[in-house]
Amino acid sequence: METVQDLDRTQQGEGPPEGRKVGRRGLLKLFGLGAVSIAPLPLLPNVLSSVLAPGRGPVKSGYDPALAPNGRVRRWMMIIDLRYCDGCQSVGKPPQCTTACIEGHFAPEPMQWIEVFEGELHGGGTQFIPAPCQQCQNPPCTNVCPVGATFATPEGSILIDQNRCIGCRICMAACPYDRRFFNWGDAPVPPEAMLAHYDIEHQTPAKKGTVMKCDFCPDMARAGTLPYCAQGCPNKAIYYGDLEQDVATNGKDIVSVSRFLSEHEAYNLKEDLGTKPRVYYVPGHGEFVGRDSAKKGRMATVWPWVQRAKGAKTWKR
Amino acid sequence: MEAIGPWRQRLEDTAFAPIAHTSKVYWIWLSFLLAVIAWGGYAYYVQVRDGLIVTGLSDRISWGFYITNFVFFIGISHAGTLISAILRVSKAGWRTPVTRMAEFITVVALCCGALFPIIDLGRPDRIQNVILYGRWQSPIIWDVVAITTYLTASITYLGLPMIPDLAIFRDRTAGWRKWLYSVLAIGWTGESRQRSMLATIIATMMILIIPIAVSVHTVVSWIFAMNLRVGWNSTIFGAFFVAGAIFSGVATLVIIMAILRKVYHLEEYILEKHFVYLGYLLAAMALIMIYGNLSEFITTGYKMEAGEEFHMRELFLGQFAGFYWYYFVGGLVVPPLLILIPWTRNIWGVVAAAFLIDVAMWIERYFIVVATLRVPLMPYEPRNYGPTWVEWSIIAASFALFGLLITLFVKIFPLLAIWEITEQREESQTVTESLPSARTQLAGEPAGGAV
Amino acid sequence: MKRFVLTAAGLLTFTVFALGSAAPAHASHLLMRVSEPAAALVGQPSEIDAAVTSADTGAPVAGVSVTFYAHATFARADGFMEIGRAVTNSAGVATISFVPHESGTHDIRVDYAGSADTTTEQAAAAIAVDGAAPQMYVQKAGIQVPGLNSRLIMGLLTIVWGTLLFIGVTIIRIARAGQADGSALQVPAGQGSVR
Numbered sequence: 001m002e003t004v005q006d007l008d009r010t011q012q013g014e015g016p017p018e019g020r021k022v023g024r025r026g027l028l029k030l031f032g033l034g035a036v037s038i039a040p041l042p043l044l045p046n047v048l049s050s051v052l053a054p055g056r057g058p059v060k061s062g063y064d065p066a067l068a069p070n071g072r073v074r075r076w077m078m079i080i081d082l083r084y085c086d087g088c089q090s091v092g093k094p095p096q097c098t099t100a101c102i103e104g105h106f107a108p109e110p111m112q113w114i115e116v117f118e119g120e121l122h123g124g125g126t127q128f129i130p131a132p133c134q135q136c137q138n139p140p141c142t143n144v145c146p147v148g149a150t151f152a153t154p155e156g157s158i159l160i161d162q163n164r165c166i167g168c169r170i171c172m173a174a175c176p177y178d179r180r181f182f183n184w185g186d187a188p189v190p191p192e193a194m195l196a197h198y199d200i201e202h203q204t205p206a207k208k209g210t211v212m213k214c215d216f217c218p219d220m221a222r223a224g225t226l227p228y229c230a231q232g233c234p235n236k237a238i239y240y241g242d243l244e245q246d247v248a249t250n251g252k253d254i255v256s257v258s259r260f261l262s263e264h265e266a267y268n269l270k271e272d273l274g275t276k277p278r279v280y281y282v283p284g285h286g287e288f289v290g291r292d293s294a295k296k297g298r299m300a301t302v303w304p305w306v307q308r309a310k311g312a313k314t315w316k317r
Numbered sequence: 318m319e320a321i322g323p324w325r326q327r328l329e330d331t332a333f334a335p336i337a338h339t340s341k342v343y344w345i346w347l348s349f350l351l352a353v354i355a356w357g358g359y360a361y362y363v364q365v366r367d368g369l370i371v372t373g374l375s376d377r378i379s380w381g382f383y384i385t386n387f388v389f390f391i392g393i394s395h396a397g398t399l400i401s402a403i404l405r406v407s408k409a410g411w412r413t414p415v416t417r418m419a420e421f422i423t424v425v426a427l428c429c430g431a432l433f434p435i436i437d438l439g440r441p442d443r444i445q446n447v448i449l450y451g452r453w454q455s456p457i458i459w460d461v462v463a464i465t466t467y468l469t470a471s472i473t474y475l476g477l478p479m480i481p482d483l484a485i486f487r488d489r490t491a492g493w494r495k496w497l498y499s500v501l502a503i504g505w506t507g508e509s510r511q512r513s514m515l516a517t518i519i520a521t522m523m524i525l526i527i528p529i530a531v532s533v534h535t536v537v538s539w540i541f542a543m544n545l546r547v548g549w550n551s552t553i554f555g556a557f558f559v560a561g562a563i564f565s566g567v568a569t570l571v572i573i574m575a576i577l578r579k580v581y582h583l584e585e586y587i588l589e590k591h592f593v594y595l596g597y598l599l600a601a602m603a604l605i606m607i608y609g610n611l612s613e614f615i616t617t618g619y620k621m622e623a624g625e626e627f628h629m630r631e632l633f634l635g636q637f638a639g640f641y642w643y644y645f646v647g648g649l650v651v652p653p654l655l656i657l658i659p660w661t662r663n664i665w666g667v668v669a670a671a672f673l674i675d676v677a678m679w680i681e682r683y684f685i686v687v688a689t690l691r692v693p694l695m696p697y698e699p700r701n702y703g704p705t706w707v708e709w710s711i712i713a714a715s716f717a718l719f720g721l722l723i724t725l726f727v728k729i730f731p732l733l734a735i736w737e738i739t740e741q742r743e744e745s746q747t748v749t750e751s752l753p754s755a756r757t758q759l760a761g762e763p764a765g766g767a768v
Numbered sequence: 769m770k771r772f773v774l775t776a777a778g779l780l781t782f783t784v785f786a787l788g789s790a791a792p793a794h795a796s797h798l799l800m801r802v803s804e805p806a807a808a809l810v811g812q813p814s815e816i817d818a819a820v821t822s823a824d825t826g827a828p829v830a831g832v833s834v835t836f837y838a839h840a841t842f843a844r845a846d847g848f849m850e851i852g853r854a855v856t857n858s859a860g861v862a863t864i865s866f867v868p869h870e871s872g873t874h875d876i877r878v879d880y881a882g883s884a885d886t887t888t889e890q891a892a893a894a895i896a897v898d899g900a901a902p903q904m905y906v907q908k909a910g911i912q913v914p915g916l917n918s919r920l921i922m923g924l925l926t927i928v929w930g931t932l933l934f935i936g937v938t939i940i941r942i943a944r945a946g947q948a949d950g951s952a953l954q955v956p957a958g959q960g961s962v963r
Binding site: 172 | 440449541
Binding site for chain 2: 918921922925928929931932934935936938939941942943944945946947
């Protein structure tokens, strides 16, 4: 009958078990070899993807960066002059910036890539705040994306590669401005949208299960045209500009960006969060186009697609 | 062949019983679970076909049941780590009968939990992008890495102490079972070299798995805490979630333990004492959770930054009030009372407490996800979230999968850690034998589970 | 050579204008003269002066508000953009600091918004800006702490998976030890204390 003590004695009686000394050295050797062979393991994804997916790494838009006249890369930005924005009350239509963007990009219902919010002012009145993607310089969405599907171009625009997006939606949880939209189903888009060849800079046609948002119209900006929203605004409240060349225009007037921002005490939305957006706002409530702050309400945005997009179901935001 | 004493023989027989006999109830139970899983599979097919529009999610509340369940199951998986590793490191001998079940739960919960981020994806056909294009800077990649590492470590940590037990099973079975156990027991003979090597690697794993487990639920919490959202933008999330994970893990262990004890007649090995000790652990973790809640809400509530007011109103007084107060009172306050009051400090009391806790912890994950997402980021009306049949079906299927895997494990692997229990008993007998006065006490010692 | 030509052109423009505006003298007519900065470089602030003098007496006029504009072209918009505003000092000179973002010739225009009985005057000049600065606008987000990068994660993972590999190897060695001992049917010795 053996007890534990007997076992100990047996082990001691046989002298140091043969395996032990060799075992220790052998184990150390093995550990060293193991660690060395394991060291490249974290690089395995790099190796795998360079073989299986060449062109890995940060997604690129595939286009050369837009250049300012003297060869330096553009840094797109936007200024929204709230003194001229009245939510298109004076025009009697839904906000035209949103309408122009929807029609230009075939944005599926109910996405409003630039959305006009009605914010409350102290004292009871309201102001209209058109909010496109803020194209942050410290973008929370880009920081968290697991596959790098959302990325920053050299011009500073934040784009999404819908071919890489896996639809995890952590970027939507991360965005503090509610500016990212998900294709919950097959998007209701008109038939002509299906003819468009998908491009990172167009995001058309929409792909089910991926994220979309305002992209600052990089293709149009490169060609020297203003984005749809800036073109659509009847009061010319939206300026599109270049921080590198230090100029911006709303289509009619041309301004020096640094001077304009300083002189009109421009601010960013949710400045305290440290996202450093590229969209600046000049405080106001549409007073320069005759709006009184007490005049509330704007017309609801409409999408013309649903009747024509056969079989598509829309969803609520 | 050595003669084995009656106590040891009983232990082996009890552990082997599930393998030896399978009752009709077992097959009925198995069929029920498979049916639920099949229905969940159909629901997932509908989701893949039509897109996530079939769920109740929306742009403004873009995470719901799936992420709740993900966090819940990963949380449960910390049961094994605490019981097996931390208690082993601190040489708490009483843990030995429950370690095997705890380790089962860890592996099974990880498998179930890890499915949910995939179920939640809009494009599951692109899951390989996570490997090909993964970014180290993303909390989701930290998650993938941590959970993969923890799953590997847990399977190892489950398998290693099981090797001697599987050798016993190998010696008692025939046919395909014998082949299976021979493979799994990797030629264990019990000689000294093998034992010393096994002891070394079990000791290594036991120390390694604790930081891995802590890191797993920390990075799961950072999926929320790395976002600028009221309610998530908190520095204590890591610690808070780890505490919650251990809490819900031990509660799940108590429930599973009670069920298996009844079904497989383990009353000799799993005593009321074990339930009471686990109950003390639950009480301690509940107090830590209360402390965490107080820290979080008193500090933010005192200051009431923008957005916090809305969040707290909906949490304490509004839409989520029922959930929150059940969680706090029913899940954090009542269970320690149940355990600390002598009248309820028994198996039933502890199991009731564990049940309250598990429900409360699921609800806690739910309102952490949904109540925060409901806080409006810009001036718009807050959105509501209501899960659809697809979401209900899939999470029911996930619980059924959890049950299924435990049911299958029980049929294949030894339910009790024979080797460890025996070792523990020998150690305690050696200790008591060295005391002269202990001889008389030894005669009156109840069978099973010394110390 | 280019600079000489441009400077000459600028001076010429100025001279012509000065002569032209000198012709009809009005009681409260004011003259403005813009002087170009000596050497203007891209990205460097350069001073632009506007001197306001009375057309009648030639004395400097103080306390006059003048606005400076520069010509720019962007996205099919072409025009003058305001770059500064200043008030003339006791010497009748208003100065602003202008940071050109492009090299080449910048047309500058200075406006004086007068009262009812003085007409608005404009003066123009062209400043030549030289130099090729590297990218002027560099976006800065975050700080760089040496060593805090993804290699840290890789290092941690290497240690953890290295240990797991070591354990895997040991398992194989256990298996080998079992085979070497032959009979696998032995009940493990020492397990089970018999009393």
